[in-house]
Amino acid sequence: MNNVFLILFIIVIFFLFIEITLRYKKLIYMPLKFKIRYCFFLLGKRALAESYVICQRVHRCGFKNIHDLMQHYSKVTNLSINQIYKKFIPNKVYSDYYSGAHGLLNETFDAELGYKAIPNQKLQTVNIDEYGLRQTINVENISRKKEKKIIFLGGSIMFGIGSTGDEKTIPSCVSRYLNNNKNTKFYYKCYNYGEFRASVTLKQVGLVRNCYLELFL
Amino acid sequence: MLIFLKKLFFAFKESLNSHPEIYPIQTFDRLSYYIKDTNLEKAVDDYLNNYKIINKIAIKNNAKYFNFLQPTSFGKNKQLSSFYLASNSHLKRIKTKDGITQADVIFNFFSMLYTKIKHYKNIINLQSIFDQIEGEIYIDHVHFSDKGNNIIAKAISEKILEDENE
Numbered sequence: 001m002n003n004v005f006l007i008l009f010i011i012v013i014f015f016l017f018i019e020i021t022l023r024y025k026k027l028i029y030m031p032l033k034f035k036i037r038y039c040f041f042l043l044g045k046r047a048l049a050e051s052y053v054i055c056q057r058v059h060r061c062g063f064k065n066i067h068d069l070m071q072h073y074s075k076v077t078n079l080s081i082n083q084i085y086k087k088f089i090p091n092k093v094y095s096d097y098y099s100g101a102h103g104l105l106n107e108t109f110d111a112e113l114g115y116k117a118i119p120n121q122k123l124q125t126v127n128i129d130e131y132g133l134r135q136t137i138n139v140e141n142i143s144r145k146k147e148k149k150i151i152f153l154g155g156s157i158m159f160g161i162g163s164t165g166d167e168k169t170i171p172s173c174v175s176r177y178l179n180n181n182k183n184t185k186f187y188y189k190c191y192n193y194g195e196f197r198a199s200v201t202l203k204q205v206g207l208v209r210n211c212y213l214e215l216f217l
Numbered sequence: 218m219l220i221f222l223k224k225l226f227f228a229f230k231e232s233l234n235s236h237p238e239i240y241p242i243q244t245f246d247r248l249s250y251y252i253k254d255t256n257l258e259k260a261v262d263d264y265l266n267n268y269k270i271i272n273k274i275a276i277k278n279n280a281k282y283f284n285f286l287q288p289t290s291f292g293k294n295k296q297l298s299s300f301y302l303a304s305n306s307h308l309k310r311i312k313t314k315d316g317i318t319q320a321d322v323i324f325n326f327f328s329m330l331y332t333k334i335k336h337y338k339n340i341i342n343l344q345s346i347f348d349q350i351e352g353e354i355y356i357d358h359v360h361f362s363d364k365g366n367n368i369i370a371k372a373i374s375e376k377i378l379e380d381e382n383e
């Protein structure tokens with residue numbers, strides 16, 4: 001009888017060892033404290049989601065570790081490495097979705113779009129407004145020009161995955177370019193309807209086909 | 218149990234792979250589902266049909282619709298840096314059973330689209346917008362950094378201003 005328990009115990013330990021190894025491998029590029037916590041089932045669900053996506057980024061870019069990725073971000077954004085770490089890497093293992101810059105947001109099921117970001121989210125690099133859209137920083141209409149609306153449709157690039165803040169997304173930049181130009185006849189207010197999921201973008205096209213967006217136009 | 222065995226199989230497969238992936242098997246299944254249909258001509262026609270429909274809705278509502286085609290890091294005229302090569306090689310590792318890579322699908326789709334959009338006035342091709350820019354723009358194989366967003370925004374603004382002055 002004792003032998004049966006011993007064999008069972010060895011089998012459990014063996015599978016546990018494999019599970020721990022797989023877990024370690026899954027977050028291979030993250031700092032050690034994240035890996036250890038995950039190996040021993042102590043990492044928060046959302047911290048895991050963000051850490052996993054960061055690992056995918058490191059891997060997809062062909063880097064060997066997270067520091068190389070952060071150095072690359074620093075190089076392409078002209079921000080210091082410390083600022084980049086502060087923006088993109090969570091410092092607490094139980095943190096909520098942290099940066100949002102990788103398209104990780106709290107979502108809710110939407111009958112028409114499939115998934116939609118939950119309104120009023122404030123993350124390190126992304127803010128979601130009361131309509132579930134990424135905030136666009138519009139320049140104020142100081143000279144009281146006649147207003148025109150620009151609606152930006154698109155996927156993750158329009159949403160601004162890779163932007164270090166709402167003010168750096170394409171719609172915000174367009175608002176800045178157009179409204180700071182003194183020769184423009186109108187005031188352009190920009191809205192970012194970009195979705196980070198490509199499937200949602202396709203559904204948006206479907207909705208446009210059904211004239212749903214006529215309301216906004 | 219089945220999931221566990223899949224994981225085990227995946228771990229074994231990865232241990233033999235000199236360039237290991239970190240994606241779970243399900244992810245591969247999902248991707249191969251998307252790139253299974255390689256009827257690109259149909260995909261390009263669908264894209265242009267969507268453009269026409271949205272354009273009609275915009276005209277009906279006294280609005281204007283501009284379609285900007287995003288730049289991709291494939292087939293650029295300038296020399297590709299080691300970063301682009303490394304990040305693009307990721308897309309080349311994902312293949313269908315016929316050996317068609319995800320990179321092939323994307324490249325062929327855009328190539329076919331570029332040949333068909335020449336007569337569409339409001340489809341603006343930004344494919345080569347980064348060609349003259351020094352330094353790296355992409356944060357991964359497809360998304361841009363703030364610098365890239367800025368360049369795209371400038372091109373969009375110029376088009377809007379050009380339209381305003383017409």
